[in-house]
């Protein structure tokens with residue numbers, strides 16, 4: 508879901524309620540993503556975390572329950588999402604800073620450095636040029652040895668943006684069976700207007716161009732519609 512409610516959505520509350528239902532039904536594989544990250548999290552034991560487009564921090568809060576970081580900075584364009592995030596950070600007694608901002612504006616205007624930067628189901632809303640800038644800025648905000656953890660919707664290889672969106676909507680229509688007609692309609696409007704997924708190879712090339720020397724594909728789910736990357740190699 509985008510920073511602002513899609514047209515027709517009844518305010519941020521309705522956006523959050525629909526997205527919560529999607530998470531609870533595990534339609535976007537949040538559970539598997541958190542599991543796939545658990546080992547790296549415990550191994551790295553990252554102290555300083557930046558969560559961009561944090562939403563209600565479903566995955567990040569699962570990781571924080573395993574081992575709390577020393578500080579988490581949570582950035583989102585939605586104040587209601589940040590309120591949910593705040594509750595989850597408080598529940599693990601971690602220091603939190605909650606910033607209501609566009610994520611690129613935050614990265615451009617702040618100097619902090621982090622062990623892990625997490626961006627979940629968020630940068631597919633950026634244009635290709637903005638994604639290039641996102642990788643460059645994220646790299647600049649990572650401490651030596653840090654990781655950019657990216658899980659997101661991707662475009663199947665060889666498909667145009669519009670074909671990818673149509674294919675994604677067809678999948679939702681057939682597989683997200685618990686959604687009501689109204690919820691499906693609102694999701695459709697949002698995706699048609701706001702989703703610009705890239706091919707996985709394009710994301711890797713952007714990261715490499717930004718100076719990430721290493722990458723791991725930690726998982727892919729839902730017939731490769733959703734992928735989890737960890738970009739590393741920051742000297």
Ligand SMILES: C[S@@+](CC[C@H](N)C(=O)[O-])C[C@H]1O[C@@H](n2cnc3c(N)ncnc32)[C@H](O)[C@@H]1O
Nearest residue numbers: 508509510560561562583584585609610627628
């Ligand atoms: C689909 S939700 C993902 C939430 C969470 N990261 C997750 O993995 O479930 C996308 C979140 O990103 C936020 N968002 C989208 N575009 C943004 C932007 N340009 N700047 C800041 N937040 C943004 C939305 O408000 C929303 O909370």
